[in-house]
Amino acid sequence: MTKKPNILLVYTGGTIGMVKDYKTNALKAFDFSQIVEKIPELQQLNCNINSISFKDPIDSSNMNTQYYGDIVDIINENYLKFDGFVVLTGSDTMSYTSSAISFMLENLQKPIIFTGSQLPIGDLRTDAKENLITSIEVASAYKNDNPVISEVCLYFEYKLYRANRTIKISSEQFEAFTSLNFPPLAESGVHLKFNEHLIYKSNKEDDKLIVRKSLVDEVVVLKLFPGISNLVVESILNIPNLKGVVLETFGAGNAPNSKDFISLLKNAIDKGIKIVNVTQCKSGNVIMGHYDTSLLLREIGVINGKDITTESAIAKLMYLLNKNLSEDEFKKFFEKSLRGELTDKYHF
Template identity: 60%
Template sequence: MSVKILLIYTGGTIGMIKDYETGALRAFDFDKLLSRIPELSHLNCDIQSVSFEKPIDSSNMNPQYWVRLLEIIESNYKEFDGFVILHGSDTMSYTASALSFMLENLGKPVIFTGSQLPIGDLRTDAKENLITSIEIASLQKNRQPVIREVCLYFEYKLYRANRTTKINAEHFEAFASPNYPPLAESGVHLKINHDMLIRPARRKIKFHKDLDPSIGLIKLFPGIDREFMASILLNERIRAVIIETYGAGNAPTEEWFGEVVRQAVKQGKHVVNVTQCSGGRVMMGTYETSTHLKKAGVINGSNITTEAAIAKLMYLMGNGVGAKVFRTIFETPLRGEMD
C-alpha cells in the first residue's frame, strides 16, 4: 500500500512557471505535476495536491493564513500519511515555526519547502527541493512515519522548522539552523540523523487555532533612546515584546533603559530577551549588562530564533497561559525550539 502525501501550495516562487514566449511568470498547474516532474513516479507514494484559493506572496503571510493552513491539514490529517507545504521563502521560517506550535502531538511529517528559482527555469532548485521533500515525507519504518515533526527542507538539508532562519536571498542555500544540526542530509544517499529527531508521545493530536499577534519587536542599536523604547514597550495595545539584544543577551545599563523595561513588566507585559546574533544563546546574568534585565523579570529566550519566539508568544497568549506560569512555560522547550 503506497504512502499518501498531500501537497499544499500557498504561493511563492516554487509554484511559478515561466512562459518563454512572453517571459512572464504564471502559476503552475499542480494537477499536471507528474508530467512536469516524471521522476516523482519513482517514489512509492500517491501524491495529491490542494492550493490556497488565491496563492499569495509570502510577504503577505499572516496568522489568518496560518490558521487556514492548519485547517487544511486538520481536514486531511486522517486520510494522508504526510504533508509537504510549498511556501515562499521570505517568511517560510515564521510560518513553519508557527505550525510547529499549532500542531501539538504531531505524529506525521509536515515538510515546508520552496525555491529560489521558478519550477520551470532551466537552473531551478525547485525540482530537487520538491522531490526530496516528498521522499522524506513518505519515509516509513514498520509502517510508521520516520519524521513526526514540522521541518523545513532546502538545498540538500532537512531542518527542524522552528530552528531555521533565512540567511540569503540569492544563493540556493537560503536557510540555516545555527543552533541545531540538520535532521537529514541529501547526497548520494539520504542520511537521517535519527538521534536529532523528536519522538513525540503517542497522544491525540491537537490543532490550536487561537493566536494573539499583539507583539512588538525591538532590535537594539547604539543610539536607541527612551522615547523609541517606550513607544513599543509601554504601548497599551502590545501584550508582549521581544528585544533583540547584543551578544549573550546584553543591553544598555543606563537608568532610563532599565526603568522602561521594569515598567513594562509591572504592566503585565511579557518581555523576551533574544540575541541578535545568528548563533549562540542568551545568558542573562553572566555580564553586568544583562543582570538588570534578569532582575526586572525579563524572559530568557536562550537560543530560540526570533521567528520561533514570535510564533511561541502568539501561541501561548492565544491559548490563555496565565501570567504566573508564562515565564516558566516560555523558557521550557515545547517543540524542540530551544535548549
C-alpha cells in the first residue's frame, strides 16, 4: 500500500481505557484523542490513527445487542474513510461481542480487531500497550495492496485469533483468551507472523459491506448437569416468546435419554424453538449419533453445533433467527460455516 493506512480506534469501555489518578488512586477514563501523546511508540507505526469513543463508556458486563448495533453503526459510517478498525472493549464479554459483530457484517473486506487488557493502560505492568500497539499493527498490515486481515479478529497477549472461535479462559492471566478448536491467525514475537492459509476471505470481493443489525435476543443457554430436574428444563423451555436454545451437553454432544427429557425437547422443537447442541468441553466437537445418548437428539431435530463455541452459538442464533428461515433452511445454515465459526467437515 503506497499511502499510510488510516486506522480508527473505537473505544466502548473496559479496563484498557482507564488510567490511574496517582493522587487519589482512583481509575478514570482515558482520553483516546490524546493516544499518540500518551503512547509515543504509536508514532513508529506506519499508519494514521483516529479515535471515536462511546459518549458514556460502558462496563462490558452491561454489553447487549443495542451496543452491538452502536459498534456496527460506527464501523459502517466510517467504513469508506478507514482501512482498518481496532475495537476496544472490556474483556469479560469480548468473545460474545466480537462473535456477534462477525455475523452482523457481511462481505467484510477490512480488518476489525478487538482487543483490551487485564490491567489499565497507565499501570506500570500493564498489558494494554502491547495489545493496543500490535492490534493497530495487524489492522495496518497490507500485502499486494490488500489488507492481510479482512475478518473480525481478537488480539490478546501475542496471539491473533478469529474472534468467533475464542473463549475467555482467565480473569487473572495476561493470556486471557484462547481458541482451542482453531489455530491462531498470527503470533507476535520478534516478528509478527501471519498464518495466511488460515485467514478467512470473503468470496464476494466486489460486493459492498452489508450490515445486519437486527438480532433476536429471545434466546437462552441451558447447561446440563447430572441430576438436572425435568421441572427446571420445562420451566426454561416454556419461557414466554423463547425462540432459541443453546443446549450445553456432555462430551461429544450427549444428554439424558430419558423419555420425559426427550419429550420436553421435542415439544419445544414442535413449537418452533430452535435447539442447538454445543459441547460443554472447551475443545472438541459434537458428533450427533456417536453414542446412543445423542442419537435421540438428532432424531427429534436438535441442530448440530459441531465445534462452535457457546459464545458464537448465541451470536449465530440471534443472527439467523431474524432471517425467517424454514426449519430445514435454519438447520442447514446453522450447521454450515458462515464466517469461519465452525468446521464444516470432520473425518473420523
